[in-house]
Amino acid sequence: MIVVKVGGGADIDYAALCDDIAALVKQGQQIVLVHGGSSETNRVATALGTPPRFVTTASGHVSRYTDQAAMDVFMMVYAGKINKRIVELLQQRGINAFGCSGLDGRILQAERKATLRIVENGKQMMIRDDRTGTIVGVDTRMLAVMAANNICPVIAPIACSLQGDALNVDGDRAAAQIAIALKADSLLLLSSVPGLLSAFPDESSLIPHIARADIERYMEVAQGRMKKKVMGAGEALAGGVGRVIMADARIQNPISQALNGQGTIIA
Template sequence: MLVVKLGGSAGIDPAFTLDDLAELSQEEKIVFVHGANAVLDEWTRRLGREPRLVESSTGQVSRFTDRETMDLMLAVYAGLVNKRLVEGLQARGVNAVGLAALDGRIARGPRKDTLRAIENGKPKVLRGDYAGSIEEVDPSLLLLLLDHGYLPVLTPPALSYGGEAINVDGDKLSLQLALALQADALVILSNTPGLLRDLSDPASLIREIDVADEMSIQAAMAAARGRMKKKVEAGCRAVRAGIGQVVFADARVPQPIRRALAGEGTVLLARSPIGVRS
């Protein structure tokens, strides 16, 4: 079992990933997760709004998701981008089924409707946020589809305990799915070759993070910037919890999944046995 996440940043043509999925899904069960960040920004601007990114007091940048932004997120993530990927897989002969994580209660958690943020240097309390975190993943719908030959294509938003659509992080969704499905590997594809020491230098790629080695983790965390810090932390947790390997790799090359599984990118694994920590 393999979980593949394709990031939604600008500059990624999904064709390489879809080609690879079409071949690999003949050999192995795969759940395909995707984002749609760049298209969401584009559509937000086309509708005359500006994407509202706010910084939390801990320095984390997130999208303030009021009701209209959630409308757009449903349209772009679960509609446009999800179904174009399903169409691309169907055209390649793969019987794909597109879902949002709220369908069939795949991923649920609490909604946090208030966001404490810093905007233009000032602390603010923003209410009406449709965002939350994933606490429960129920893989039964995905397993049902996989057992019957379908390839699930999955995207945020998830479902709150109150039954509302909530914005959740796509990387975290794919990690939690990989854990719930006891996947052998999780491949996270984006518009970088992996974790770079120097963002402007692809040769500065960190090839491996040994999650059993505290020094290796510290070196990786020192190199990671912004959102990448969260990705590395979450990836380490996933390896500790039993995923054989987590790979951050480049979506912009042919056969991106095969390359990632062959070690091209940043591979997170445990070189010696480690106790299960969370």
């Protein structure tokens, strides 16, 4: 089994991704897809008069600030439009897909970050109404039933808190936790870059291999959003996933190409 996380950049060709999934599934491969949606979420949020806000945490990560209005838009775009359009693309290719979020059936259980320490204009501040969380458990029951019925799960990264609240969780780390829980052979993190770059945004600076023992060091190399991918990769490997590949989502056959060695392989 392969768990694939596909990003949410405006330049990602979901039809090409679904062509590739359909070909692989027809060859007998089991695929679980986790998806992003940030670019479309920003567009819709702005159009609805609630433009997105991003915060930089004290630990240096950039994350979406998700109050209740932002969660409405997050649900609309991630669990609504992006999730169902991907399911439709797969159904049109003869693949029986099933879209849901991690809130459904409590597939993804998360702990809410009660307070978020952020840095704004050099000063530290506390945010208390942010609806983001860290995954603490994965319920694989429904995913296992889907797999047994040749149904391809398509999952939006929304989790269920211990109190039942919907939480925005990082898609790369959600995919890592799902890969661990399903004992996947491989975790693929596909996005709008060809892999981890030593001199971002220079795409010729692609790092083809990272030894498992060196992951910590590459946290320094990773910029912005890539930090979460490297963190997710480390979590997946520590949890027993055989290999993690960070690769390009903008190309034809993005999954097959990654499996054939394109991208940054961490094993």
